[in-house]
Amino acid sequence: MGIEGPFWRAIAVFRVASLAYAALLVLRAGGYARPAVAWAVVGVMAVWTVVMLVPPPSARRGPLLAADLVVTVACLLAAPYAQSRDDMLAGAIPITATWAAGPVLAYGVARGRRAGAVAAAVMSAADLWLRSGNGVDLASIPVNGAVLMFMAGVVVGHVARLAREAEERMRRAARIEAAGRERERLARGIHDSVLQVLALVQRRGAEIGGEAAELGRLAGEQEAALRALVQAPPVAEEPDPAPPPGLHAPVWQRRRLAHTSPGSTGTGAAESDVDLRELLRPYGTSGVTVSAPATPLRLPAGSAREVAAAVGAALDNVARHCPEGTRAWILAEEDDGAVVVTVRDDGPGIPEGRLEQAAREGRMGVARSIRGRVADLGGTVAITSSRTGTEIELTVPVGADKASADEASGRRS
CATH class of the missing domain: 1.20.1480 (hypothetical protein mp506/mpn330, domain 1)
Incomplete structure (x- = not known):
């Protein structure tokens, strides 16, 4: 009805x-x-x-x-x-x-x-x-009764028609918003998996040379084409620096795919809580230190995976944009009903205006893979950068659930 x-x-x-x-x-x-x-x-x-x-x-x-x-x-x-x-x-x-x-x-x-x-x-x-x-x-x-009856029929009919049109617009807006959220989710998954692999193939092919260089060139072209599909307007990608030894990209990527593949990102509505510490520990390497409390950090399974994926995206930025030997630290804690995860590095910091430029160029590491994920969970992201390093603080409510966050977003619209 x-x-x-x-x-x-x-x-x-x-x-x-x-x-x-x-x-x-x-x-x-x-x-x-x-x-x-x-x-x-x-x-x-x-x-x-x-x-x-x-x-x-x-x-x-x-x-x-x-x-x-x-x-x-x-x-x-x-x-x-x-x-x-x-x-x-x-x-x-x-x-x-x-x-x-x-x-x-x-x-x-x-x-x-x-x-x-x-x-x-x-x-x-x-x-x-x-x-x-x-x-x-x-x-x-x-004739008063007849006039009033006529006016009632016309006015009620007009208001009912306007109400139906408004309802249809709301449904259309909800469908568009849902499609946009799904597009954002898929874009994040593609960025965390396919685009990263293509970028890695491009870099390694250029390093090896010969036939591998041609393979790397083709991978770079496909990376640019895929970015154009998930983010408009399409722009050519600039070559990325080689990752530092302490943050080895192939090992990192395998760990990321284990936790953030597109098929594994569910709503979390029907899943039990998991300990976020278990999803963050695999990120620890000789160049990355993971610190967590002795007590579990419980989050819905889907939400915990999204937070871990956002942390992985932050570490990817360290590996791709910081000099060799840059170290990173992950600190996870619970504070006043929220889980707070801080990713800090001792790199040269983010140049002023770089994040806005990256978003315009279709790079989704911060805009979607970090901020987008946490925003969908009802949380916040704070980025502080200076010449001595960058700190990204992710704050997510303990009861965060991606399905309920999408539902709340639909009500606000």
């Missing part, structure tokens, strides 16, 4: 309230001239109100709305059989009273303002014929 549900519930409340008002009119008038007929009409109105309390499904909506209009017109035209001619001449309200507006509102919600206006015209014509057939002077018939 979607966004129409509240409209149908409001119409149901209106029908019930109008039915109570009609019964009150009959009571105040002492049953009119023919109480049995008057209460019989109220009984039919009550039965039909119960029938229309449940919103009609789309497949049955047309016939049911037509039946609603017919039953309401019939109840309206039954008024002369319960009310005397003197009552009608005195301007007494028909037994149906405001209940007659039910099908007008229903048509407006289901079919739009034009259908609401047509239903209002039918009900107004029936009321006019009823009064004129009982000797009421046409010039003296009040």
Whole structure:
């Protein structure tokens, strides 16, 4: 039913309230001239109100709305059989009273303002014929009710149409956002695996020379083409420096693939918590020191893998952009309901404006593989850089869950 549900519930409340008002009119008038007929009409109105309390499904909506209009017109035209001619001449309200507006509102919600206006015209014509057939002077018939009914049908129909359009826009925006998040996730996985391997093949091929150099050149071309697919606009990649001995890229890459392959990054919603320390320890080498507390750092499995992948991306940047012999330290701890992982190096630091330039060139190491991952978990990233080194601090709530973070992002939008 979607966004129409509240409209149908409001119409149901209106029908019930109008039915109570009609019964009150009959009571105040002492049953009119023919109480049995008057209460019989109220009984039919009550039965039909119960029938229309449940919103009609789309497949049955047309016939049911037509039946609603017919039953309401019939109840309206039954008024002369319960009310005397003197009552009608005195301007007494028909037994149906405001209940007659039910099908007008229903048509407006289901079919739009034009259908609401047509239903209002039918009900107004029936009321006019009823009064004129009982000797009421046409010039003296009040038109306030007809005008209000017409306006109600048009306004409700227009608002319902706007609500449906807004709902469709929201659904479209949610689909686009979900596709964007999935694209970001895939781009991070590609950056952490395929692009890194292609860059490694390019560098090693250039070092070896001969036929390997041609293989490295082709790998470089494919790396640039793949970057163009996951990040626009495409730009040619500049050659990367060889990794320092302490941060050996092939060993590093194998460890990264074990923990951050695209197929292993799930939502974590149905997975148990894991100890983040176990995912960070494999990063320790002669050039990387891993420090963690003696107690476990528990995170949902999917979230822990994302944090470990972000740490690996930070170490990749050290290996690719810092001089040989640069050391790195990983410090993991829990602080005030959050897991904080700090990656620090003693390299030359990040030149001012380099991160913004890298994002424009399609390099995703910081923008997506680090900041994007942590942002999806509801966490924050703080980067501090100087001539004495760079420090990247990742803060993730202990209850971080990628599925719930995506859900919250969808609600904010």
